[in-house]
Amino acid sequence: MSTSCYLMPTYQRHPLRFTHGRGMRLWDVQGNEYLDAIAGVAVTNLGHAHPEIAEAISDQAMRLLHTSNLFEIEWQENLAQRLCELAGMESVFFCNSGAEANETAIKLARLHARVRGVALPSIVVMENSFHGRTLATLSATGSAAVQEGFSPLVEGFVRVPANDIEAIGKLAAARDDIVAVLLETVQGEGGVRVVSSDYLRALRALCDENGWLMMIDEIQTGLGRTGAWFDYQRASVRPDVVTLAKGLGNGIPIGACLAGGAAARLFTPGRHGSTFGGNPLACRVGCKVLDITERDALPQRASELGQRLIDGLRRSLDGLPGIREIRGQALMVGIELDHLCDHLAAFAIERERLLINVTRGRTIRLLPALVASERDIDEIIERMSRLLSWYVRSVQI
Numbered sequence: 001m002s003t004s005c006y007l008m009p010t011y012q013r014h015p016l017r018f019t020h021g022r023g024m025r026l027w028d029v030q031g032n033e034y035l036d037a038i039a040g041v042a043v044t045n046l047g048h049a050h051p052e053i054a055e056a057i058s059d060q061a062m063r064l065l066h067t068s069n070l071f072e073i074e075w076q077e078n079l080a081q082r083l084c085e086l087a088g089m090e091s092v093f094f095c096n097s098g099a100e101a102n103e104t105a106i107k108l109a110r111l112h113a114r115v116r117g118v119a120l121p122s123i124v125v126m127e128n129s130f131h132g133r134t135l136a137t138l139s140a141t142g143s144a145a146v147q148e149g150f151s152p153l154v155e156g157f158v159r160v161p162a163n164d165i166e167a168i169g170k171l172a173a174a175r176d177d178i179v180a181v182l183l184e185t186v187q188g189e190g191g192v193r194v195v196s197s198d199y200l201r202a203l204r205a206l207c208d209e210n211g212w213l214m215m216i217d218e219i220q221t222g223l224g225r226t227g228a229w230f231d232y233q234r235a236s237v238r239p240d241v242v243t244l245a246k247g248l249g250n251g252i253p254i255g256a257c258l259a260g261g262a263a264a265r266l267f268t269p270g271r272h273g274s275t276f277g278g279n280p281l282a283c284r285v286g287c288k289v290l291d292i293t294e295r296d297a298l299p300q301r302a303s304e305l306g307q308r309l310i311d312g313l314r315r316s317l318d319g320l321p322g323i324r325e326i327r328g329q330a331l332m333v334g335i336e337l338d339h340l341c342d343h344l345a346a347f348a349i350e351r352e353r354l355l356i357n358v359t360r361g362r363t364i365r366l367l368p369a370l371v372a373s374e375r376d377i378d379e380i381i382e383r384m385s386r387l388l389s390w391y392v393r394s395v396q397i
Contacts, residue, residue: 023369034349036048047372050292094256096254099134102217125182127160130190169206180213180215183215201236223247226332249286249289306332322338331368352386
């Protein structure tokens with residue numbers, strides 16, 4: 001019997017074990033090579049076993065791993081300053097995951113409500129969204145399937161369609177309990193759906209007009225994946241709160257909640273905390289991630305490679321039945337089919353040794369590492385084309 005029987009069955013795992021990786025490639029216990037087109041779900045932006053990341057981890061592990069946040073941590077202070085300068089923010093809270101970062105944002109919204117004298121505050125969130133699996137972030141998430149079985153959910157969330165500024169405007173006119181808006185600029189788990197820049201600018205104006213916090217979840221989009229350090233920068237807006245995780249540690253768990261303006265001064269000692277958040281190891285790795293991302297101009301690289309990927313997929317899949325749309329933002333790409341295709345990830349492994357992901361049942365999500373080469377991108381296109389050509393002809397017909 002496999003020792004995996006001791007794990008709680010919270011994942012539908014593929015029967016596949018990897019022993020090592022390098023860049024865009026992974027190898028299993030039999031020595032088979034795979035092309036990784038999901039980067040640990042937008043985590044290993046710098047690829048697997050990046051030598052500079054490995055060196056930073058090794059050196060820091062020999063020095064100091066943990067002291068707690070009862071003391072100053074130099075690497076934490078360095079990372080906070082650099083993130084604030086890149087994001088246009090003023091302060092950072094470090095934690096261990098994206099869900100924790102979004103929990104922090106929700107708590108900031110509650111404190112903002114207290115300052116405004118709103119006793120029972122509400123946060124506007126989007127349909128089709130995903131913000132995490134803690135009770136509060138689960139309640140903010142726009143997926144009934146994810147929420148099923150966990151009632152009663154946390155109250156205080158009002159849901160509207162994404163990209164619909166009129167829907168939020170109507171809420172502003174009808175309610176006085178709203179204190180913040182929380183959204184993803186690209187809905188990753190929601191099927192790689194991009195929110196328009198015009199919408200982000202209109203939302204910023206609406207938040208200013210009503211005294212709401214504009215809170216942007218960049219857990220998946222941040223740090224170069226969508227062609228800029230932060231995806232909201234394409235709209236030339238400055239949010240009040242930004243959440244990060246995933247690519248910040250390239251596999252080392254770290255999350256961050258950034259705040260600016262009045263939101264940066266809401267927390268006081270004792271209002272929030274994290275035992276492991278912002279430890280020397282995670283923050284040193286975070287600094288190294290920023291070093292490499294900046295030195296190698298990876299946001300610009302992601303923009304160029306993403307266009308190559310989308311253009312190549314559109315050419316190779318043109319006219320193939322069952323393909324509804326190919327969309328995305330830089331190296332965050334979705335291929336939507338007109339039917340459910342959850343089993344495609346398993347077929348991709350078996351037939352093409354390609355790692356992909358399917359969201360919302362019918363959208364293939366591609367999240368290649370930002371360090372991918374043109375050859376890697378062309379190989380993804382080639383393997384996806386073969387896979388989908390076989391799939392629509394052999395499985396669906």
